[in-house]
Amino acid sequence: MEEANVRIVIVEDDKVIREGYRFLIGEKQGYQVINTYSTAEQAIKKLSEDNPDLVMLDVGLPGMSGIEAIPKIKSLLPHTLILICTVHDSEDIIFRALTNGASGYLTKNSSAVKIMESIREIMQGGASMSANVAQLVIRSFQRNSHSPLSRRETQILEEIAKGKNRRVIADELFIDNETVKSHIKNIYAKLNVHSKADAIRTAKENKLI
Amino acid sequence: MEEANVRIVIVEDDKVIREGYRFLIGEKQGYQVINTYSTAEQAIKKLSEDNPDLVMLDVGLPGMSGIEAIPKIKSLLPHTLILICTVHDSEDIIFRALTNGASGYLTKNSSAVKIMESIREIMQGGASMSANVAQLVIRSFQRNSHSPLSRRETQILEEIAKGKNRRVIADELFIDNETVKSHIKNIYAKLNVHSKADAIRTAKENKLI
DNA sequence: GAATAAATCCCCCATTAAGGGGGAGCCCCG
DNA sequence: CGGGGCTCCCCCTTAATGGGGGATTTATTC
Numbered sequence: 197m198e199e200a201n202v203r204i205v206i207v208e209d210d211k212v213i214r215e216g217y218r219f220l221i222g223e224k225q226g227y228q229v230i231n232t233y234s235t236a237e238q239a240i241k242k243l244s245e246d247n248p249d250l251v252m253l254d255v256g257l258p259g260m261s262g263i264e265a266i267p268k269i270k271s272l273l274p275h276t277l278i279l280i281c282t283v284h285d286s287e288d289i290i291f292r293a294l295t296n297g298a299s300g301y302l303t304k305n306s307s308a309v310k311i312m313e314s315i316r317e318i319m320q321g322g323a324s325m326s327a328n329v330a331q332l333v334i335r336s337f338q339r340n341s342h343s344p345l346s347r348r349e350t351q352i353l354e355e356i357a358k359g360k361n362r363r364v365i366a367d368e369l370f371i372d373n374e375t376v377k378s379h380i381k382n383i384y385a386k387l388n389v390h391s392k393a394d395a396i397r398t399a400k401e402n403k404l405i
Numbered sequence: 406m407e408e409a410n411v412r413i414v415i416v417e418d419d420k421v422i423r424e425g426y427r428f429l430i431g432e433k434q435g436y437q438v439i440n441t442y443s444t445a446e447q448a449i450k451k452l453s454e455d456n457p458d459l460v461m462l463d464v465g466l467p468g469m470s471g472i473e474a475i476p477k478i479k480s481l482l483p484h485t486l487i488l489i490c491t492v493h494d495s496e497d498i499i500f501r502a503l504t505n506g507a508s509g510y511l512t513k514n515s516s517a518v519k520i521m522e523s524i525r526e527i528m529q530g531g532a533s534m535s536a537n538v539a540q541l542v543i544r545s546f547q548r549n550s551h552s553p554l555s556r557r558e559t560q561i562l563e564e565i566a567k568g569k570n571r572r573v574i575a576d577e578l579f580i581d582n583e584t585v586k587s588h589i590k591n592i593y594a595k596l597n598v599h600s601k602a603d604a605i606r607t608a609k610e611n612k613l614i
Numbered sequence: 615g616a617a618t619a620a621a622t623c624c625c626c627c628a629t630t631a632a633g634g635g636g637g638a639g640c641c642c643c644g
Numbered sequence: 645c646g647g648g649g650c651t652c653c654c655c656c657t658t659a660a661t662g663g664g665g666g667a668t669t670t671a672t673t674c
Contacts, residue, residue: 270550294546300539317536323543327531330509333542334532337503341479346620359566359602361660375622381663382620390662393568555649570631584651590634591649599633 202319205248206232207239207265208281209257213304217252217281220308227315236265243272250315253298255282255289263289266296277318281311287332294333300324340403344386352379354405357396411528414457415441416448416474417490418466426461426490429517436524445474452481459524462507464491464498472498475505486527490520496541503542509533549612553595561588563614566605 204221206229208214218229230246233239236257243251251269255262266278279300280293290301299318302311303326314324325333343350355365362380366373384390387398399405413430415438417423427438439455442448445466452460460478464471475487488509489502499510508527511520512535523533534542552559564574571589575582593599596607608614 291546294543295548297547299543317539320536321540322536323539324536325534325539325543327526327529327533330526330532330534330539331530334503334508334534337500338506339504348621357566357568359568359600359605361602363660364602371621372623374624377662378622379620380661384662391568392661393570393573396568557650572631580650581652583653586633587651588649589632593633601632 200226202227202250202315203230203246203248204228204250204252204315205230205239205243205246206252207234207236207257207262208232208252208254209234210254213254217311220311221315224312227312236260236262236268240265240268240272243269243276247273248276250277250279250319252279252281255280255284255293263292263296266293266298270297279314279318279324281306285328285332287336290329290332291336301329302326303328338403339405343402343404345383345399345404349379349383349386350405352376353383353395353399356380356392357399357405409435411436411459411524412439412455412457413437413459413461413524414439414448414452414455415461416443416445416466416471417441417461417463418443419463422463426520429520430524433521436521445469445471445477449474449477449481452478452485456482457485459486459488459527461488461490464489464493464502472501472505475502475507479506488523488527488533490515494537494541496545499538499541500545510538511535512537547612548614552611552613554592554608554613558588558592558595559614561585562592562604562608565589565601566608566614 204227206214206217208217211234214232214234218232221227222229230248231242233242236253237259239251253262253265253269257265262280262282269276269278277299278297279302280298281302281304283304285303293301300314300323302314302324306314306326310326317324345353351369352365355368360368362373362376366376369376383395387395389395389398396405413436415423415426417426420443423441423443427441430436431438439457440451442451446469448460462471462474462478466474471489471491478485478487486508487506488511489507490511492512494512502510509523509532511523511533515523515535519535526533554562560578561574564577569577571582571585575585578585592604596604598604598607605614
């Protein structure tokens with residue numbers, strides 16, 4: 197035997213897409229579609245019986261959204277993996293899906309080959325994202341390269357964002373308390389703010405830290 | 406004509422791997438290996454002439470590491486894309502590569518097919534990660550599901566981590582200053598800390614926020 | 615060579631925030 | 645009925661913050 201059967205459940209309100217997925221997966225060796233549902237509510241009622249290894253989930257479902265469904269599925273079946281397959285590629289939805297516990301995110305232009313490949317990757321203990329999703333995720337890690345803040349100022353603002361106070365920052369950087377204070381004054385002037393919270397917010401909005 | 410030629414430069418110290426990549430890419434229609442280098446220093450000297458669309462970069466180079474080389478390459482050629490191809494898959498290295506400006510990260514067990522696919526994905530305006538890298542990245546977004554903190558406490562600690570003070574948090578949550586203070590006392594007790602900075606650090610280390 | 619930015623340090627000042635102590639009422643769930 | 649969660653109240657001292665005004669030195673740039 198090559199590998200155990202992968203038990204898959206599909207949650208998708210569009211019948212054509214749902215049956216398309218069922219057909220696509222059903223014909224593949226080692227993969228089995230246990231059940232399909234058109235709403236998250238229906239799926240959640242039956243999932244414990246179905247006991248799937250992987251749930252393919254749309255986000256644009258009527259009633260409970262796929263995003264809301266993720267933590268509920270995860271609490272019912274903690275070891276079940278979730279692959280989001282959807283047309284929605286807004287940054288907000290993608291990040292909420294991933295923080296809520298999804299192991300993969302494909303946008304719907306993904307080919308049949310890509311979908312099967314993602315399922316394989318996820319089942320082999322990894323995760324998977326389509327190229328446009330990966331781009332958003334990677335971009336979220338990157339800094340603005342045209343920061344108005346100097347290197348030292350950026351460094352100090354990062355420490356402030358960790359909740360450290362001036363004295364601690366000064367000690368760690370081997371500089372005087374007053375020097376840290378001066379840097380903070382300059383940071384506030386450059387960002388046009390007057391408090392820690394505003395500086396942190398502004399800096400994060402502009403990817404300065 | 407299908408598409409313009411993609412100009413690729415390879416930076417890799419292992420000759421066998423370097424020539425393997427060169428052969429793999431060179432035989433593909435639409436892709437051209439302009440040059441290969443065994444160190445980042447050599448590559449950086451010549452990159453402006455080579456003017457590549459994409460640089461395949463190892464991280465474990467002698468001398469300047471691939472990680473350090475990324476921002477230097479990006480400042481020389483801002484529109485050149487960088488694909489990391491390496492055996493190193495430690496969390497720290499991966500995140501440093503992505504924050505420094507890499508558009509993709511493949512670990513070296515990636516097949517020839519996967520490598521070409523990644524190059525195509527990146528060139529088509531996206532990004533790419535191998536499954537194990539994607540897993541680390543996604544995991545970094547997710548919370549610990551066994552938090553000792555209550556929902557309210559987590560929420561308040563998140564606001565503290567944004568640099569907000571008790572009064573502002575109280576106003577935003579429509580509760581009293583003293584209530585916020587009580588929550589903070591309970592947070593500190595649960596995390597066994599005695600300051601904002603320690604609470605934030607402990608919470609982040611344990612993915613509570 | 616002068617101007618500029620960055621990084622360092624030094625005073626003044628008043629106000630606010632933080633942390634620790636103790637206590638208490640209400641609600642819900644098991 | 646007990647405990648966790650959420651809410652609010654009082655006491656207290658110390659630490660931190662934000663704004664004002666400087667100064668010096670070292671690089672780098674024009």
